[in-house]
Structure formats: C-alpha cells, structure tokens
Amino acid sequence: MVSSPALLSVQGVVKRFPGVTALGGVDFDVRAGEVHCLLGQNGAGKSTLIKVLAGAHRPDEGEIRWRGEVVEFGNPTAAMRSGVAAIYQELDLVAGLSVADNVFLGHELSTAGFSRRGEARRRTRALLDRLGHRDISPDRDVGRLSVAHQQVVSMARALSLDGQLLIMDEPSAVLDPDEVRVLFGVIRELTAQGVAVIYISHRLAEIREIGDRVTVLKDGRTVATGLPAREVKTSELIALMTGRVLDNVFPQRNPVDPAAPEVLVVRGLADGDRFTGVDLTVRAGEVVGLAGLVGSGRSEILETIYGARRAAEGTVEVDGRKLRRGSVGVAVRAGMGLCPEERKSQGLLLDQAVFRNITVSSMSAFARFGFLDDRAERARSRQLTESLDVRPAGVDRVVRGLSGGNQQKVVLARWLLRECRVLLLDEPTRGVDVGARSEIYELIRALADTGVAVVVVSSDVEEVLGLADRVLVVREGRVVHDGPADEIDESRVLDLVMEGHAA
Amino acid sequence: MSEDTALSAQSTAPVAKKESGLSALLGSAAGRNTGLVVALVLLCLGGVVTAGDRFADVDNLLTILRLAAVIGVVSIGMTFVITGGGIDLSVGAIVALSSVWATTLATQGIANDSHWIVMVFTALLVGGACGLVNGALIAYGRVVAFIATLASLAAARGLAEIISNRKTQIVNVPGFAAFFDASVLGVPVLVVIFALVAVGGWVLLNRTTFGRRTFAVGGNPEAARLAGIDVRRHTVMLYTLLGLCCGLAAVMLIARTTTGSATHGGLYELDAIAAVVIGGTLLSGGRGTIAGTVFGVLIFTTLSNVFTLNNLSISAQAVAKGAIIVVAVLLQQRLARRSGA
Numbered sequence: 001m002v003s004s005p006a007l008l009s010v011q012g013v014v015k016r017f018p019g020v021t022a023l024g025g026v027d028f029d030v031r032a033g034e035v036h037c038l039l040g041q042n043g044a045g046k047s048t049l050i051k052v053l054a055g056a057h058r059p060d061e062g063e064i065r066w067r068g069e070v071v072e073f074g075n076p077t078a079a080m081r082s083g084v085a086a087i088y089q090e091l092d093l094v095a096g097l098s099v100a101d102n103v104f105l106g107h108e109l110s111t112a113g114f115s116r117r118g119e120a121r122r123r124t125r126a127l128l129d130r131l132g133h134r135d136i137s138p139d140r141d142v143g144r145l146s147v148a149h150q151q152v153v154s155m156a157r158a159l160s161l162d163g164q165l166l167i168m169d170e171p172s173a174v175l176d177p178d179e180v181r182v183l184f185g186v187i188r189e190l191t192a193q194g195v196a197v198i199y200i201s202h203r204l205a206e207i208r209e210i211g212d213r214v215t216v217l218k219d220g221r222t223v224a225t226g227l228p229a230r231e232v233k234t235s236e237l238i239a240l241m242t243g244r245v246l247d248n249v250f251p252q253r254n255p256v257d258p259a260a261p262e263v264l265v266v267r268g269l270a271d272g273d274r275f276t277g278v279d280l281t282v283r284a285g286e287v288v289g290l291a292g293l294v295g296s297g298r299s300e301i302l303e304t305i306y307g308a309r310r311a312a313e314g315t316v317e318v319d320g321r322k323l324r325r326g327s328v329g330v331a332v333r334a335g336m337g338l339c340p341e342e343r344k345s346q347g348l349l350l351d352q353a354v355f356r357n358i359t360v361s362s363m364s365a366f367a368r369f370g371f372l373d374d375r376a377e378r379a380r381s382r383q384l385t386e387s388l389d390v391r392p393a394g395v396d397r398v399v400r401g402l403s404g405g406n407q408q409k410v411v412l413a414r415w416l417l418r419e420c421r422v423l424l425l426d427e428p429t430r431g432v433d434v435g436a437r438s439e440i441y442e443l444i445r446a447l448a449d450t451g452v453a454v455v456v457v458s459s460d461v462e463e464v465l466g467l468a469d470r471v472l473v474v475r476e477g478r479v480v481h482d483g484p485a486d487e488i489d490e491s492r493v494l495d496l497v498m499e500g501h502a503a
Numbered sequence: 504m505s506e507d508t509a510l511s512a513q514s515t516a517p518v519a520k521k522e523s524g525l526s527a528l529l530g531s532a533a534g535r536n537t538g539l540v541v542a543l544v545l546l547c548l549g550g551v552v553t554a555g556d557r558f559a560d561v562d563n564l565l566t567i568l569r570l571a572a573v574i575g576v577v578s579i580g581m582t583f584v585i586t587g588g589g590i591d592l593s594v595g596a597i598v599a600l601s602s603v604w605a606t607t608l609a610t611q612g613i614a615n616d617s618h619w620i621v622m623v624f625t626a627l628l629v630g631g632a633c634g635l636v637n638g639a640l641i642a643y644g645r646v647v648a649f650i651a652t653l654a655s656l657a658a659a660r661g662l663a664e665i666i667s668n669r670k671t672q673i674v675n676v677p678g679f680a681a682f683f684d685a686s687v688l689g690v691p692v693l694v695v696i697f698a699l700v701a702v703g704g705w706v707l708l709n710r711t712t713f714g715r716r717t718f719a720v721g722g723n724p725e726a727a728r729l730a731g732i733d734v735r736r737h738t739v740m741l742y743t744l745l746g747l748c749c750g751l752a753a754v755m756l757i758a759r760t761t762t763g764s765a766t767h768g769g770l771y772e773l774d775a776i777a778a779v780v781i782g783g784t785l786l787s788g789g790r791g792t793i794a795g796t797v798f799g800v801l802i803f804t805t806l807s808n809v810f811t812l813n814n815l816s817i818s819a820q821a822v823a824k825g826a827i828i829v830v831a832v833l834l835q836q837r838l839a840r841r842s843g844a
Binding site for chain 1: 711722725728
C-alpha cells in the first residue's frame with residue numbers, strides 16, 4: 001500500500017465565502033484502499049473540504065486530481081458518477097421509501113421510463129451482501145432502520161455508482177460502540193476491495209483503530225499530512241489541532257464533602273416504558289455520571305427527572321421539596337436546568353441572538369410588568385459569554401453561526417444565569433472539538449465546586465469516568481451499578497454496559 | 504452539514520443591530536422594509552398617474568385607511584399566531600360570528616337600555632372565546648392548527664348564519680354609530696384604532712416577555728419547552744389574542760357598514776395571511792414583523808383602491824394580488840439566502 005499511487009490528490013485548495021476564507025490552502029492525497037483520517041477542531045474547515053471534494057462547493061483556487069487527472073465536479077451527482085461519494089452526518093435518505101429505492105435514488109434503473117424494481121432490488125441485495133449486511137432487506141422502509149443500518153444503506157448507495165472513494169463525516173457520532181464495531185468491519189471489507197475512505201471523527205481512539213494515515217487541518221490549512229495513524233502520539237495530534245499543548249484533559253476532582261446536603265433525590269422513578277426503579281442521589285458539589293448504550297434509557301431518565309417526560313412512578317426532590325410530575329416549568333423553578341442531547345433541535349433557538357438564548361429561561365428577572373429590559377439582558381449575557389470565552393464574541397450574533405462548543409457554552413450560560421441547583425447534561429461534548437471539550441469539562445467541574453449538583457449522561461465512557469465523582473451504569477432501563485468513579489475502570493464499565501452483571 | 508458551514512455562516516449571519524435611538528430604530532425598520540416601501544410608493548405613483556386627483560385626494564386616502572383598518576387589526580393578530588408557529592384559517596368566520604352576535608336584537612336591546620359598549624364587549628367576548636377554543640384544540644387537543652381552524656371556519660360561519668337567520672342585521676344603537684363615525688383631528692376613529700393596535704402589537708411583540716416567548720415558541724417549540732416555557736399555554740394565549748383582534752375587527756366592520764352579517768369577513772383569512780407573509784413574517788414561525796404586516800395591509804388595500812378607481816374588475820384585482828404574493832415570497836427567499844439565514 002505504501003507505494004500505491006494516489007487515487008485523489010488535492011493541492012492548494014482555497015475556498016472563500018463572503019467575508020471568510022474557509023479553506024486557505026489544503027494539500028493531501030488519498031491512496032486506493034486506505035482509510036485516511038481528517039482531524040481538526042470545529043471550524044478548521046473539514047466540512048467545507050468534504051463539500052468541495054463531493055462537488056457541493058467549487059474551490060476558488062487549487063486543483064483536485066482524480067486518478068491523476070485534474071477534475072472539477074460541478075455538482076454532487078457528477079462527483080458520484082466519477083466514484084466519489086460523501087456520507088454526511090445528517091443522512092440524506094428519504095424515509096418512507098424502501099432501501100432499494102433509496103440506493104438508486106437519482107439514478108433509477110429504468111427501461112423506457114418504466115422502473116425496473118426487480119433489478120434494483122437484486123442489485124441492492126448484492127451491494128448489501130458485499131457490505132456484510134444480509135440482515136437488511138431491500139424492501140424495508142428506510143425510516144424504520146437503525147441509524148447504523150441507514151449508514152450502511154448510504155454506503156450501498158455510494159457503491160451502486162461504483163464508488164471508489166467514500167467520505168464519511170463523523171459517522172460514529174450517532175452510533176453506540178456495537179454499531180461502531182459493525183461500521184469498522186464494513187470499512188475494512190471495503191478497503192480490502194480497494195475502496196478508499198476519508199474518515200472524519202473527533203475520537204482519537206477510533207482513528208487509531210481504523211485509520212491508516214492522518215491529515216490535520218487547522219484554520220482551513222493543512223498543518224500535517226500523511227501521519228501514521230497508529231504511531232503518532234496523541235499529544236502531538238492535539239498540539240497540531242489546537243496549536244497548544246494539553247496535558248490533562250479532565251480537571252482535578254475535589255473530594256465531595258460527605259456531609260454536603262443531598263440536592264437531588266430521585267426515588268423509584270419509572271416511566272412505564274423505557275426504565276424502572278431508578279434511584280439517584282446527588283449531593284451539592286457532586287458530579288454523577290450516567291453511562292449506558294444509546295437506547296439504554298439514560299436520556300429518558302434525565303428527561304423524566306426534568307419533567308419533560310411524565311413519570312409513571314417515583315418521586316423527584318430538589319432541596320427536599322417534591323416536584324410535581326411532568327412539568328418542566330416546575331423543575332426549572334425548583335432550580336433544575338437541562339442541556340439536552342440534541343443541542344440544535346432541543347436546546348437552541350438557532351436563528352435568534354445569543355443573548356436571547358441565554359435569557360430565555362430567566363426572562364422574568366429582566367422584566368418589569370412584562371416589559372423586557374434588553375439592555376440589562378445584553379449586559380448580563382455579555383458578562384457570561386466573556387467569562388465562558390464564547391467565540392466569536394457578540395451577544396447579538398445569531399447562534400446558528402457558532403461552532404458546536406460555543407453553542408454548548410451558550411446553553412450552559414442559560415443555566416448559569418439562573419444559578420440553578422441541579423444541572424442535567426445530556427452528551428455535553430457531542431460535536432464539540434477536543435480543545436473546547438476540556439474547557440467544557442473545566443466549566444462543569446467549576447460549577448460543581450460552587451455547590452451545584454451535576455448529572456452527566458455520555459456515550460463516551462472515558463468522559464464519564466474522567467469527569468464524574470460517582471458513576472451509575474444503566475442497562476436496559478435499569479441501574480446496574482452505582483459507585484465511586486475511581487473504583488471502576490473503562491473495561492469494567494463497558495462490561496457492565498454490555499452484559500449487565502450486577503456489581 | 505456541521506461546524507464548517509457554521510463558520511462560513513458566521514461572518515454573513517445577520518447581526519441584529521443595536522437600537523440605540525429613535526432614528527436608528529426608524530432607520531433599521533425602513534431598511535428592513537425597503538422593498539415594501541418601494542412597492543407602496545410605486546402603487547401610489549400608479550394611482551396618481553392613472554386616476555390623478557381622484558386618487559391623490561385626502562378623502563380617498565382616508566377611505567383607503569378606513570378599509571385597511573379592519574383587515575389590518577386581524578392581520579396584526581395573525582402576525583402573532585404565525586410568528587408563534589401557527590396558522591388560523593377561521594378569522595373571517597370569527598369576524599362574521601362576532602358581528603352577528605353583537606348586532607342581534609337582544610344585544611342591541613340591552614345596548615339601547617344601558618350603553619353601546621355592550622355591543623363592543625359582546626363582539627370581543629365572542630371573538631376571544633372562539634380563539635380560546637382554537638388554541639385549546641391545537642395546544643391541548645393536539646389537533647394540527649390547519650385542521651382545527653378549518654373546522655372552526657365552517658362551524659363559526661354556520662353558527663353565524665343560524666343566529667342571524669341569514670339576514671343582515673341593521674344597527675340601530677345611535678351612540679355606537681356616532682362614536683365610530685367620528686374623527687380625531689381629522690383622522691377617522693377606525694384608523695385611530697388600527698394605529699393603536701399596530702403600535703400596541705409592536706410593543707407587545709418586541710418589548711415584552713410575551714413577545715419574546717412568541718419568537719421562542721415559533722422558532723423551536725421543543726427548545727422553548729425544555730427552557731421552561733409553557734408552550735401550550737402560550738399557544739392558547741396567541742390564538743385567544745387573535746380571536747380578540749377578530750372581535751375588535753367585527754366591531755369596526757359593524758361601524759363601517761352599520762350592519763352585522765354572516766357574510767362579513769369573507770376571505771379575511773387569505774387577505775390577512777397574505778399581508779403577514781408579504782410583510783416578511785416567516786410562515787414557519789420564529790420571525791415576525793408588525794411593521795411589515797402594516798405595509799402588507801396598506802399595499803393590498805391601495806392596490807384594490809387603484810383598481811377600483813380605474814374600473815377594473817374584482818377578478819383582475821385577485822390576479823394582481825396573487826402575483827404580488829408570489830413576487831414578494833420569491834424576493835424574501837432571495838434576501839434570506841443572501842443574508843445566509
């Protein structure tokens with residue numbers, strides 16, 4: 001593979017948008033049969049680069065060579081016909097259509113205008129077999145497939161046009177560990193057949209497992225390319241991405257005072273569907289981590305504590321006062337705050353200004369007889385965004401334009417403003433790059449140190465163990481383990497998550 | 504689609520201007536509504552050229568404003584509902600029902616015995632109640648707004664026909680007509696009411712917690728709910744507010760025509776939605792402008808005035824209206840794309 005010629009080579013690619021240079025000179029090459037990882041912080045230009053490669057954007061400068069020839073893909077279809085296909089984070093499948101229909105969407109097999117459905121089904125079957133998924137039927141409705149299987153369908157779609165290069169944008173972000181393993185199996189099979197993959201992920205462990213070479217982007221430029229994925233040091237990658245050296249990602253834990261008051265007490269909580277018998281106590285200043293697979297019920301537990309789902313049984317108390325079931329308003333007034341899993345769809349008013357997103361839960365504090373004092377709102381929001389280092393600064397900026405990490409800081413600022421007693425965080429670092437991640441960890445720890453009770457849900461076991469004082473493991477709607485974080489290690493948690501042997 | 508696109512949007516994303524003073528405020532409002540102002544000016548020029556003094560006459564301009572006032576009040580209410588992510592097809596029917604209820608012999612009898620304000624309260628009460636029912640159906644009954652208000656449209660107009668027995672009800676309360684026919688400093692009372700509702704609506708939408716919640720609920724109802732806003736209660740309040748606007752519009756319509764009738768308010772839902780949308784309020788919710796709605800109403804009313812002065816048919820007016828809506832929406836999309844939103 002070392003001497004195999006470049007399938008794709010990118011030289012000096014520049015892409016400008018009005019007022020900003022998204023790519024300021026990118027060089028790298030991809031060989032047939034390799035997994036080439038793209039690494040970079042949010043805003044480094046990864047997604048723009050993908051769009052340029054997949055024909056969704058035209059580069060302003062530079063050249064792209066495909067099999068040695070200079071090419072210009074005018075649109076994604078042209079790129080796909082040449083064999084370059086991108087699989088985006090938000091999958092571009094049509095729910096309601098069958099697997100086979102999706103695979104051949106846009107290049108339907110037809111004779112004189114009549115579709116050849118049998119042929120499409122047969123070829124889809126063959127493609128799915130090639131991807132090692134005999135379990136997916138070509139006739140299934142795509143909307144009913146798991147996210148992992150939907151990704152497989154997207155890959156089949158790319159292969160249906162004889163794809164030679166697949167570009168995958170953070171495919172693992174929406175998958176749980178099992179599904180990631182399946183995905184990696186598929187990728188290995190494809191590369192063995194000579195297909196090249198450009199793989200984008202924030203998770204360094206994955207890059208080591210699946211990647212051959214790594215290219216690092218920073219501020220729209222290549223800062224390193226062709227690094228060996230397995231040998232290169234983590235500290236070196238982080239230094240390249242951030243331009244600074246990070247030693248310890250997780251902040252120092254301070255021992256929780258055993259006499260600290262119990263702020264959040266959950267007893268026998270059940271929603272009559274996804275989980276039962278959940279007991280949870282969080283003291284002031286304590287960070288409790290909830291580990292579990294996607295679908296284990298951990299997010300539902302958090303939402304039920306918050307009143308966003310109605311509990312069937314059990315009680316939730318904050319500072320000794322029992323909360324009425326199924327009312328977010330009651331929970332918020334009692335001092336709870338939630339940073340939801342889907343930041344964009346559940347957490348933020350994307351098209352509204354930063355300060356409006358921050359004050360949305362504390363409006364009455366800025367209002368007299370219902371009239372808002374937006375000068376005070378802006379001033380207070382400015383203080384918060386400055387102390388959290390939200391970049392770019394400016395409380396009148398529309399939230400949609402901020403990177404994932406900065407958007408998360410805006411949601412956190414909302415609850416900081418309320419000085420809440422209990423903070424529930426669901427996947428606080430999803431879609432947040434490594435540099436901003438440690439900032440968010442520090443912020444969470446700093447909050448706990450001021451006496452806030454914090455509950456963190458995460459798919460990332462390392463994150464749960466690194467951040468929390470105490471860890472609860474959830475499996476199939478039940479808490480199967482509850483103990484101090486420093487008495488359990490990652491493999492034990494994974495074991496519990498999968499097998500559920502009660503500790 | 505992720506962070507990098509977000510970055511590229513950063514510099515182009517609209518940064519809301521700080522409204523430091525009245526001049527800045529007017530400036531930004533005019534800036535946002537340039538297209539609408541230009542359209543209105545062109546229409547007026549067209550009126551002057553084709554109809555001359557018959558158009559550019561104080562009485563004619565007051566007629567335009569008087570006509571604009573009734574649909575204008577409904578459109579202001581509609582702006583709130585649409586900004587909050589909803590839609591209401593029943594406004595015309597609610598206007599009809601309110602007008603009929605406020606002008607029954609019984610109501611007018613009480614009004615004659617006590618005070619004409621009874622008629623006003625009756626109309627407001629009926630309108631508000633209809634809005635409340637709409638809101639409750641949508642928020643708590645989880646009926647899609649389009650369907651719930653479509654049902655109200657049919658039911659309210661039917662009820663209006665039953666109550667009025669399909670007859671036009673003449674107003675014979677002297678104080679009522681006298682009050683609403685009057686003028687304040689040369690401006691008809693109806694126009695004054697419209698102006699007050701518009702200013703009140705602007706303040707409510709842009710300066711209060713109620714308005715801020717409306718934007719939040721319309722922009723992302725799930726995020727609003729998880730931020731602690733009672734989205735369902737707010738939705739009910741939005742439809743009730745619109746119902747009250749319809750009640751007020753009914754009062755104004757009774758005053759203008761001196762009748763209550765089950766045929767009042769025909770196609771108001773279309774006129775109001777059209778005015779709101781060409782004004783720049785997003786049909787999908789989360790963005791709304793009262794000033795835009797006022798311009799939208801004025802454009803449509805002026806258009807029909809100019810057409811009428813030139814003896815062009817109602818049908819021709821409808822065609823022109825449709826064309827304006829399409830052009831306005833196309834322009835909006837163009838602008839939205841340019842600003843990266």
